[in-house]
Amino acid sequence: MHSPARKFKAGGSGARRLYVDAKAMDDSRIAARPPGYGVPPEVYDIACGWDPGPEIARLLQVARWAGCRPGSALELGCGTGRLLRALRAEVPRVRGLERSSAMVEHAHRCAAPEVRQGDMTDFNLGRPFDLIFASANTVRHVLEDEALVRLWRCIGAHLSPGGVFVADLELGRAAEAGKVGPPVTWTVSRAATEVRSTWRVVAPPAGDTCRCRIEYTFEARGPRLSGRWQERFALRTYDAAEFIELARRHAGLEPQGLYEIRDPYLFETPAEKARGRFLVVLRSPQPTPAPK
Numbered sequence: 108m109h110s111p112a113r114k115f116k117a118g119g120s121g122a123r124r125l126y127v128d129a130k131a132m133d134d135s136r137i138a139a140r141p142p143g144y145g146v147p148p149e150v151y152d153i154a155c156g157w158d159p160g161p162e163i164a165r166l167l168q169v170a171r172w173a174g175c176r177p178g179s180a181l182e183l184g185c186g187t188g189r190l191l192r193a194l195r196a197e198v199p200r201v202r203g204l205e206r207s208s209a210m211v212e213h214a215h216r217c218a219a220p221e222v223r224q225g226d227m228t229d230f231n232l233g234r235p236f237d238l239i240f241a242s243a244n245t246v247r248h249v250l251e252d253e254a255l256v257r258l259w260r261c262i263g264a265h266l267s268p269g270g271v272f273v274a275d276l277e278l279g280r281a282a283e284a285g286k287v288g289p290p291v292t293w294t295v296s297r298a299a300t301e302v303r304s305t306w307r308v309v310a311p312p313a314g315d316t317c318r319c320r321i322e323y324t325f326e327a328r329g330p331r332l333s334g335r336w337q338e339r340f341a342l343r344t345y346d347a348a349e350f351i352e353l354a355r356r357h358a359g360l361e362p363q364g365l366y367e368i369r370d371p372y373l374f375e376t377p378a379e380k381a382r383g384r385f386l387v388v389l390r391s392p393q394p395t396p397a398p399k
């Protein structure tokens with residue numbers, strides 16, 4: 108079943124409304140993903156091991172709408188490199204930055220040598236990228252205000268003129284508060300191993316800190332890999348206008364579009380699917396042509 112991505116005009120001046128081909132933006136096979144840093148990367152890789160093709164297609168499509176046909180791309184918080192392995196077929200030069208050494212080692216074992224260990228709030232790769240992106244709530248892991256400023260400065264400093272940054276995240280403080288309670292669940296199998304995952308918002312954004320508490324659980328069953336991992340952690344919560352304003356102020360980026368993603372394919376009930384997950388598309392300004 109096709110479910111068109113709903114579109115909104117991004118807040119602030121400079122935003123423009125973009126129209127979406129509902130068929131091309133079919134998200135019925137795309138799921139939200141958990142972080143999974145305490146879990147063995149092998150388990151995480153299976154838990155998030157659905158076909159990355161639709162996510163890559165969507166990423167490149169919104170980049171194109173913002174005027175970018177990337178020759179180079181950088182993923183922030185790339186985990187095991189599952190998206191980069193697919194993106195490589197479409198973009199000549201890809202690079203990933205990942206903080207967890209276990210994830211980086213696994214990425215290298217899984218033929219993603221372009222993954223480097225590093226912190227997305229403090230990096231210098233010595234070259235710009237046409238496209239920078241962060242999947243699945245990854246930017247929400249930056250909690251401290253100072254780190255957040257550094258993150259945006261690093262993004263601004265690494266985008267080519269006219270380059271595009273795409274963040275995939277759940278937006279909305281009120282929406283997050285409304286998700287407290289029952290978990291969303293999904294199951295992925297690879298070879299003889301099955302991983303069942305749950306993601307639960309335990310507590311809503313608290314006061315000025317804008318942090319909510321999340322709990323995830325992964326349960327793996329297989330001949331070589333089995334166990335149960337559970338972790339609680341905080342995620343920063345944003346309203347859309349707030350996120351866009353940070354990008355403008357600290358990275359000089361202009362909003363190009365805000366797209367809601369519907370129907371994550373692994374979730375089972377309508378309530379689970381309606382998570383309020385968005386792609387925020389921002390662009391670095393083009394240099395002004397010199398007067399003739």
Ligand SMILES: C[S@@+](CC[C@H](N)C(=O)[O-])C[C@H]1O[C@@H](n2cnc3c(N)ncnc32)[C@H](O)[C@@H]1O
Pocket residue numbers: 140141142143144155183184185186187188189190204205206207210225226227228242243244245248249
């Ligand atoms: C939600 S996971 C997404 C992983 C991958 N992008 C994917 O879609 O499968 C977030 C990833 O960001 C990484 N991460 C969190 N904070 C980071 C930081 N400050 N710098 C680099 N990576 C970070 C985590 O280790 C984790 O692998």
